[in-house]
Amino acid sequence: MSTQSSLMPFAYFRKGIIPSKEASISIASHSLQYGTTCFGGIRGYFREEKIRIFRLQDHFFRLKHAAKILGMQVHLSWEDFQEIISGLIQANDPKSDFYIRPFLFSENQVLTPRFDGLDFDLAIYVTPLNHYFDPNRGLRLMVSSWRKISDTSMSTKAKAGGCYVNSALATSEARRCGYDEALMMDEQGNVVEASVANLFVVYRGEVIMPEVGSSMLEGITRRTIIDFLQEEGIPIRSERIDRSMIYTCDELILTGTAAQVMYGHSVDGRVIGQGDVPGPICQNLRQKFVDVMISKTHPKSYSWVTEFNT
Ligand code: PMP
Numbered sequence: 001m002s003t004q005s006s007l008m009p010f011a012y013f014r015k016g017i018i019p020s021k022e023a024s025i026s027i028a029s030h031s032l033q034y035g036t037t038c039f040g041g042i043r044g045y046f047r048e049e050k051i052r053i054f055r056l057q058d059h060f061f062r063l064k065h066a067a068k069i070l071g072m073q074v075h076l077s078w079e080d081f082q083e084i085i086s087g088l089i090q091a092n093d094p095k096s097d098f099y100i101r102p103f104l105f106s107e108n109q110v111l112t113p114r115f116d117g118l119d120f121d122l123a124i125y126v127t128p129l130n131h132y133f134d135p136n137r138g139l140r141l142m143v144s145s146w147r148k149i150s151d152t153s154m155s156t157k158a159k160a161g162g163c164y165v166n167s168a169l170a171t172s173e174a175r176r177c178g179y180d181e182a183l184m185m186d187e188q189g190n191v192v193e194a195s196v197a198n199l200f201v202v203y204r205g206e207v208i209m210p211e212v213g214s215s216m217l218e219g220i221t222r223r224t225i226i227d228f229l230q231e232e233g234i235p236i237r238s239e240r241i242d243r244s245m246i247y248t249c250d251e252l253i254l255t256g257t258a259a260q261v262m263y264g265h266s267v268d269g270r271v272i273g274q275g276d277v278p279g280p281i282c283q284n285l286r287q288k289f290v291d292v293m294i295s296k297t298h299p300k301s302y303s304w305v306t307e308f309n310t
Pocket of ligand 1: 257
């Protein structure tokens with residue numbers, strides 16, 4: 001797994017594009033103390049001297065929905081958001097693939113943990129990102145001993161900063177035990193997602209995924225994968241997925257903006273499919289991403305890809 005360290009030179013902060021180094025907040029900020037943020041993660045690709053962004057509008061609406069769920073009062077229009085992203089791309093002038101991290105946060109120095117009555121604002125940083133996981137190696141996965149937080153306790157749909165303590169615990173445990181990534185079960189023992197990716201299993205000839213309402217993030221990549229599978233006529237349905245199904249499935253596929261389309265090599269030491277070779281459905285889905293983003297031969301390229309000149 002790559003660890004990101006460097007920011008691109010310019011960030012959006014306090015309603016302007018400024019040097020990233022100057023974008024800082026007080027240690028007493030509410031969002032730092034209580035994790036009262038919500039964030040997005042958007043991929044940018046540098047191809048043919050242009051910048052291509054994947055499903056920008058869907059990312060914008062997810063951020064807006066997150067603010068609504070959490071009760072953050074933020075006035076941000078799609079037009080403003082596009083303009084800010086465009087300004088950041090012009091200022092940073094990326095020459096390789098990158099990742100955009102927009103987030104809503106509060107600098108208020110208020111002791112009470114709450115969302116109401118605080119000022120929330122948008123900030124965005126940009127960081128180079130090629131691969132989050134090595135795409136040529138299947139993931140060694142473990143079922144975490146930490147259970148996925150339930151939407152009855154915290155919103156799992158809002159990408160709220162505080163919720164990622166759950167992911168951080170699971171990821172750290174997995175790495176400490178020598179694995180690449182953690183799969184997370186809910187309190188009932190259903191496997192619902194990975195620490196930062198959604199999950200699909202190919203099981204007895206069908207693709208099965210946890211249902212949207214199963215305390216997981218509704219990934220934008222997940223929605224894309226569903227479209228791709230439907231286009232291919234591959235049967236797909238939502239169902240409970242237990243641990244034994246994971247151990248005996250033909251393919252295990254993880255999807256996310258950072259993770260992209262990854263395949264499981266093994267879970268808790270049980271090898272899935274051919275281990276280090278991606279299964280046929282994973283390969284097919286990866287090719288479709290190339291068709292959309294790189295060769296632009298897929299009909300959805302027009303609606304899903306926003307292109308900026310550099
Ligand atoms: N689940 C979690 C918990 C995540 O953090 C992410 C990454 N955003 C995903 C799933 C995948 O979502 P997306 O495809 O929108 O990146």
